[in-house]
Amino acid sequence: MNKIRTTDLIPKRKRQKGMQSSVPLSSYQIQFNDITIFIVERKMGASRRMFLMDLARRKGFRVENELSDSVTHVVAENNSCSEILKWLQIHQVESGSRFQLLDAAWLTACMEAGRPVDSEKYQLLVSQIRKFPTLYLPYRTVGSYSAYAVSQYACQRRTTLNNYNKKFTDAFEILAENYEFRENKGACLAFRRAASVLKCLPFTIVRVNDVEGQPWMGEQIKGVIEDILEESESSRVNDVLNNENYRLSKLFTSVFGVGLKTSEKWYRMGLRTLEEVKCDANLKLTRMQRAGLLHYEDLVSCVSKAEADSASLVVKDTVWRFSPNALVTLTGGFRRGKKTGHDVDFLITVPGSRQEEELLHLVIDFWKKQGLLLYYDLIESTFEKTKRPSRNVDALDHFQKCFAILKLNKERVGPGSSIKSVASAEEEMKDWKAIRVDLVVSPFEQYAYALLGWTGSRQFERDLRRYATHEKKMMLDNHALYDKTKKMFLNAASEEEIFAHLGLDYIEPWERNA
Numbered sequence: 001m002n003k004i005r006t007t008d009l010i011p012k013r014k015r016q017k018g019m020q021s022s023v024p025l026s027s028y029q030i031q032f033n034d035i036t037i038f039i040v041e042r043k044m045g046a047s048r049r050m051f052l053m054d055l056a057r058r059k060g061f062r063v064e065n066e067l068s069d070s071v072t073h074v075v076a077e078n079n080s081c082s083e084i085l086k087w088l089q090i091h092q093v094e095s096g097s098r099f100q101l102l103d104a105a106w107l108t109a110c111m112e113a114g115r116p117v118d119s120e121k122y123q124l125l126v127s128q129i130r131k132f133p134t135l136y137l138p139y140r141t142v143g144s145y146s147a148y149a150v151s152q153y154a155c156q157r158r159t160t161l162n163n164y165n166k167k168f169t170d171a172f173e174i175l176a177e178n179y180e181f182r183e184n185k186g187a188c189l190a191f192r193r194a195a196s197v198l199k200c201l202p203f204t205i206v207r208v209n210d211v212e213g214q215p216w217m218g219e220q221i222k223g224v225i226e227d228i229l230e231e232s233e234s235s236r237v238n239d240v241l242n243n244e245n246y247r248l249s250k251l252f253t254s255v256f257g258v259g260l261k262t263s264e265k266w267y268r269m270g271l272r273t274l275e276e277v278k279c280d281a282n283l284k285l286t287r288m289q290r291a292g293l294l295h296y297e298d299l300v301s302c303v304s305k306a307e308a309d310s311a312s313l314v315v316k317d318t319v320w321r322f323s324p325n326a327l328v329t330l331t332g333g334f335r336r337g338k339k340t341g342h343d344v345d346f347l348i349t350v351p352g353s354r355q356e357e358e359l360l361h362l363v364i365d366f367w368k369k370q371g372l373l374l375y376y377d378l379i380e381s382t383f384e385k386t387k388r389p390s391r392n393v394d395a396l397d398h399f400q401k402c403f404a405i406l407k408l409n410k411e412r413v414g415p416g417s418s419i420k421s422v423a424s425a426e427e428e429m430k431d432w433k434a435i436r437v438d439l440v441v442s443p444f445e446q447y448a449y450a451l452l453g454w455t456g457s458r459q460f461e462r463d464l465r466r467y468a469t470h471e472k473k474m475m476l477d478n479h480a481l482y483d484k485t486k487k488m489f490l491n492a493a494s495e496e497e498i499f500a501h502l503g504l505d506y507i508e509p510w511e512r513n514a
């Protein structure tokens with residue numbers, strides 16, 4: 001890793017005077033183990049830096065001489081946020097560094113209190129500083145956040161679950177969803193793209209100028225930001241939330257198996273509650289919708305990570321019974337580090353096998369015999385080897401897959417599960433929970449593409465494909481990458497290789513929460 005050494009920060013002349021503390025580090029007793037501080041010398045001066053380091057160490061804080069990966073709090077004095085960002089850029093802080101960037105006033109407040117104090121109001125920038133060149137386009141003006149314009153493509157941004165602009169992105173997502181219900185694709189995408197940009201910004205927007213120069217920030221978007229900044233809520237969002245059409249679309253489509261068409265039909269038929277839907281004898285429900293209504297309460301309550309892990313054990317147990325070499329990977333939101341999800345996604349592949357399609361049938365038969373399958377829909381593979389990837393960025397893939405509702409035994413889920421905490425008295429009697437599970441089977445040669453595709457997020461996937469098409473003259477889908485210039489398919493054994501084919505820096509799964 002690329003460490004910044006103290007000696008890089010101190011002019012040679014001063015270094016010779018012996019600026020290191022004379023007290024050996026081992027003689028300090030660390031009291032606050034969650035915090036590791038680094039103090040920037042720039043504009044502070046070496047002697048004040050040494051004084052603060054020594055003081056903090058004597059008060060029980062761990063203070064590093066070097067800006068290593070373990071540093072959690074970087075403290076600077078008399079530097080603007082932009083100056084510090086530039087300083088970090090010059091010193092090539094490696095990707096993987098995670099720390100808060102704070103004014104030295106935080107450190108002095110800690111010294112006064114004799115313990116770490118809340119850092120919120122001392123933030124120079126709520127920070128997750130990364131290697132800038134890939135994420136931030138040329139440095140323009142100093143002294144404003146807008147100096148850092150992020151890429152228009154989500155696959156060139158690192159988006160973790162630390163969203164510093166949740167109040168804006170939640171609002172955008174409600175507006176996007178409303179446009180989706182009204183089948184206005186353009187407006188829906190505009191709000192989704194804007195939300196995605198704000199999710200990756202390492203600071204909270206405090207004035208509308210903070211988004212100046214960022215991609216996808218049209219007038220409508222800025223209008224909503226302005227409303228929220230001024231009124232702390234958006235009247236447009238409130239109107240949507242109070243709109244019956246929106247409310248019912250949301251309710252009906254929350255049933256597994258119900259899409260926009262069905263939801264509209266039910267609305268036109270005058271249905272207004274799920275009870276009315278359940279009681280309407282004339283309704284022709286699909287098998288999927290019947291299962292969705294039957295297990296509605298379980299399915300709308302999110303799947304916790306503990307439940308996903310428990311489902312993972314069930315899936316692996318069964319798959320390995322029939323194919324001990326199979327690779328079973330948790331994909332979707334849980335692979336991106338989410339703590340909850342609406343379903344649990346798995347990708348299965350069998351190295352060196354040509355008969356992986358048999359496997360899913362065996363798994364389903366076994367679960368049926370065990371009484372574990374509350375619903376399933378098995379879709380056979382429709383993949384044709386010579387076919388080029390689809391141009392449609394939202395195209396579905398052709399893998400063999402099974403959309404299932406699994407009966408998950410509560411006993412299997414350890415403490416921390418959401419199952420028990422939300423259970424009503426009647427539910428207490430039930431010792432299982434219905435959870436949605438997607439099993440996808442890919443041939444081993446396509447595994448890397450399938451993994452990349454099924455890890456998401458959807459916005460990240462869309463932009464990967466858009467990037468491939470518009471920037472690289474390539475076509476990407478969940479099966480393959482086709483180079484139109486070379487007229488050939490590009491093989492990849494790992495996600496890293498796919499990013500490399502596309503000329504992109506590798507983005508870790510937990511940085512794909514675009």
Ligand code: DCT
Binds near residue numbers: 334343
């Ligand atoms: N995906 C895909 N083709 C589909 C469905 C999904 O390529 N027909 C990709 C996109 C995201 C990923 O698979 C997982 O899909 P979801 O489960 O819908 O998304 P998620 O990110 O896992 O969200 P959640 O946490 O709500 O399950």
Ligand code: MG
Binds near residue numbers: 342343344345
């Ligand atoms: Mg999922």
